[in-house]
Amino acid sequence: MNDSDAGAGHxxxxxxxxxxxxxxxxxxxxxxxxxxxxxxxxxxxxxxKAGVGTATIYRHFPxxxxxxxxxxxxxxxxxAEAGPALLATGPTPHAALGRWIDLFVDFLVxxxxxxxxxxxxDAGFDTLHAYFLDRLVPVCAQLLExxxxxxxxxxxxxxxxxxxxxxxxxxGVENNPRYDARRLVELLIAGLRRPH
Amino acid sequence: MNDSDAGAGHxxxxxxxxxxxxxxxxxxxxxxxxxxxxxxxxxxxxxxKAGVGTATIYRHFPxxxxxxxxxxxxxxxxxAEAGPALLATGPTPHAALGRWIDLFVDFLVxxxxxxxxxxxxDAGFDTLHAYFLDRLVPVCAQLLExxxxxxxxxxxxxxxxxxxxxxxxxxGVENNPRYDARRLVELLIAGLRRPH
DNA sequence: TCGTCAAACGGGACAAGGTTCCGTTTGCTC
DNA sequence: GAGCAAACGGAACCTTGTCCCGTTTGACGA
Numbered sequence: 001m002n003d004s005d006a007g008a009g010h011x012x013x014x015x016x017x018x019x020x021x022x023x024x025x026x027x028x029x030x031x032x033x034x035x036x037x038x039x040x041x042x043x044x045x046x047x048x049k050a051g052v053g054t055a056t057i058y059r060h061f062p063x064x065x066x067x068x069x070x071x072x073x074x075x076x077x078x079x080a081e082a083g084p085a086l087l088a089t090g091p092t093p094h095a096a097l098g099r100w101i102d103l104f105v106d107f108l109v110x111x112x113x114x115x116x117x118x119x120x121x122d123a124g125f126d127t128l129h130a131y132f133l134d135r136l137v138p139v140c141a142q143l144l145e146x147x148x149x150x151x152x153x154x155x156x157x158x159x160x161x162x163x164x165x166x167x168x169x170x171x172g173v174e175n176n177p178r179y180d181a182r183r184l185v186e187l188l189i190a191g192l193r194r195p196h
Numbered sequence: 197m198n199d200s201d202a203g204a205g206h207x208x209x210x211x212x213x214x215x216x217x218x219x220x221x222x223x224x225x226x227x228x229x230x231x232x233x234x235x236x237x238x239x240x241x242x243x244x245k246a247g248v249g250t251a252t253i254y255r256h257f258p259x260x261x262x263x264x265x266x267x268x269x270x271x272x273x274x275x276a277e278a279g280p281a282l283l284a285t286g287p288t289p290h291a292a293l294g295r296w297i298d299l300f301v302d303f304l305v306x307x308x309x310x311x312x313x314x315x316x317x318d319a320g321f322d323t324l325h326a327y328f329l330d331r332l333v334p335v336c337a338q339l340l341e342x343x344x345x346x347x348x349x350x351x352x353x354x355x356x357x358x359x360x361x362x363x364x365x366x367x368g369v370e371n372n373p374r375y376d377a378r379r380l381v382e383l384l385i386a387g388l389r390r391p392h
Numbered sequence: 393t394c395g396t397c398a399a400a401c402g403g404g405a406c407a408a409g410g411t412t413c414c415g416t417t418t419g420c421t422c
Numbered sequence: 423g424a425g426c427a428a429a430c431g432g433a434a435c436c437t438t439g440t441c442c443c444g445t446t447t448g449a450c451g452a
Contacts, residue, residue: 015399015400016399016400016447016448016449017448017449018399018400018401018447018448019399019400019401019448022400022401042437042438042439043438043439043440044437044438044439047402052401052402053401053402053403054402054403054439054440054441055400055401055402055403055440055441055442056400056401056402058439058440058441059400059401064439116312116316119367119368120312120368121368121370121371121372157379157383160374160375161374161375161376161379161380164368164375165365165380165383168364168365168367168368169361169364169365171315171364171367172315172316172317172360172364174317175317176317178356178357179356179357179360180357183353183357184357184358184361184384186387187353187361187384187387187388188380188383188384188387189387190386190387191382191383191384191385191386191387191388192383192387211428211429212418212419212420212427212428212429213418213419213420214418214419214428214429214430215419215428215429215430218429218430238408238409238410239409239410239411240408240409240410243431248430248431249430249431249432250410250411250412250431250432251411251412251413251429251430251431251432252429252430252431254410254411254412255429255430260410393452394451394452395450395451395452396449396450396451396452397447397448397449397450398447398448398449399446399447399448399449400445400446400447400448401444401445401446401447402443402444402445402446403442403443403444404441404442404443405440405441405442405443406439406440406441406442407438407439407440407441408437408438408439408440409436409437409438409439410435410436410437411434411435411436411437412433412434412435412436413432413433413434413435414431414432414433414434415430415431415432416429416430416431417428417429417430417431418427418428418429418430419426419427419428419429420425420426420427420428421424421425421426422423422424422425
């Protein structure tokens with residue numbers, strides 16, 4: 001694992017040491033601030049916690065979406081990889097789908113405000129949107145197709161719409177004890193089941 | 197119908213004529229601006245359109261939630277009254293519930309950004325939240341109970357949670373042709389049906 | 393080791409929007 | 423018509439996102 005690069009580049013020009021240090025500091029600070037103040041915490045707060053100026057944050061992460069992606073990339077990748085694994089080991093495709101959606105919900109509800117931001121139509125979050133689309137929708141589609149092929153569910157709903165719906169249901173779960181997103185998601189998945 | 201008061205007060209001190217005029221102008225302006233710019237349009241824009249200063253808007257509607265409520269009060273009341281009516285005239289309680297939820301979805305998706313704001317945890321929208329809770333949740337509860345009593349649906353979901361879920365599903369429908377909230381709401385309602 | 397210079401930096405400046413304050417205007421009442 | 427509280431308007435202030443520019447610093451060759 002390369003410190004300054006995820007490994008995709010051939011001739012990555014190698015960043016300066018202070019730049020790498022700051023990037024790491026920013027990621028750590030952002031992760032901490034996101035936990036306490038949500039993913040929409042003021043840029044200044046994150047910069048201050050990292051001990052850098054505000055411009056530095058923009059230099060490393062042009063939009064807030066880029067920062068959010070960087071902070072949660074590992075978890076999202078893990079989620080993407082969990083899909084095929086569940087499908088391979090689960091008793092049925094439908095069970096795998098249910099379990100995977102559970103993991104997705106867990107991820108969302110533990111990240112303050114992430115679900116909200118994920119579905120905002122603010123143009124600044126296009127990158128975030130695209131990333132989720134690229135990484136997770138195909139996985140979900142695979143699970144859906146397997147379950148549909150097994151005859152367990154109806155097949156007229158596409159993965160994008162399902163994920164978006166699930167994501168929406170997770171909005172505003174924070175500090176609202178009367179609202180249990182998990183239960184509603186369960187209902188949604190139940191509604192998906194093919195009547196037989 | 198009284199011009200300056202919905203009729204609840206006994207000794208309402210009767211507002212000044214200019215105050216009543218401005219309130220009306222603000223409501224009209226807000227309604228217009230909400231249509232074009234959504235319910236989160238800048239206060240300044242609404243004030244300008246109404247031809248008043250920004251302080252005036254705060255005087256009449258202390259929070260944005262109050263303004264939103266005032267603008268949509270008629271429609272919300274109509275929605276509340278439609279519940280019992282549908283229950284009385286519909287073929288079955290479940291059909292009435294479905295139809296009523298449809299009306300609710302129609303209301304939400306035609307108001308730019310209302311669904312989003314309705315479920316934001318911003319303290320400034322507590323009033324809005326409370327109003328929906330007061331007016332619509334009991335209606336929904338009545339429909340749910342009737343359907344449950346008729347044995348058509350499971351009875352382990354309360355009205356608040358259902359409405360909140362439906363509202364959440366309606367977030368971000370604007371200018372997203374790939375996402376059809378109605379269909380997902382349908383799924384949710386389908387998931388509610390008692391397996392028999 | 394030292395000089396050079398582009399990379400990287402920090403924080404101040406600007407813009408947008410929400411909210412409040414305060415001096416002025418305007419209806420109502422007598 | 424005078425008095426006075428209600429209501430007004432818009433400037434001022436605060437927060438937050440974003441950009442700019444003068445300064446610092448790490449990397450590398452001499």
